[in-house]
Amino acid sequence: EVQLVESGGGLVQPGRSLKLSCAASGFTFSNYYMAWVRQAPKKGLEWVATISTSGSRTYYPDSVKGRFTISRDNAKSSLYLQMNSLKSEDTATYYCARQTGSGGWFAYWGQGTLVTVSS
């Protein structure tokens, strides 16, 4: 059974940093692109980052490019999201997702971890 378990969320002040983690199990982690998708409270979904199987390629929307960094450790079956210079509009539940291919859809999602950016 595919399982994705996020951790690392919490309350952080604007301008500070936070690192999220996602522990994967139930599949061969190194074979899949992985992604982060976020959802602001009572709002829709927004894709945040994608990383290739080896970690050599990363992709971001303009809203987080230069502030967020996605990475992975295939030996530990773990995905990470380093978030710097956080803003109030980054407040959201962050989901780890298994992506199908480089241009694909999100086949499996974790339960999410809440990040609140507030002073």
Place this chain on the structure above:
Amino acid sequence: DTVLTQSPALAVSPGERVSISCRASEGVNSYMHWYQQKPGQQPKLLIYKASNLASGVPARFSGSGSGTDFTLTIDPVEADDTATYFCQQSWNDPRTFGGGTKLELK
């Protein structure tokens, strides 16, 4: 960015057929996908590449469309289908989601 437009809400009775639409501001080929999200839960993939049923999803769900106009159909609707349904495109960068359609049962 590719904007995906969905109707905000629909209300149907159990046993009926419902169609949820998603219109893209530019063509996305067949790279439109559908997700179901129940309150307090993570999204769940229902349909990928416009018309392919994801693993474990009941055959009551189906998808159609290409280019800019896509439809998710549930037939027949069951009480457990109360949820918000999101479309998502992965043809153009950045990948984007629709605002969601909240399905309520009468």
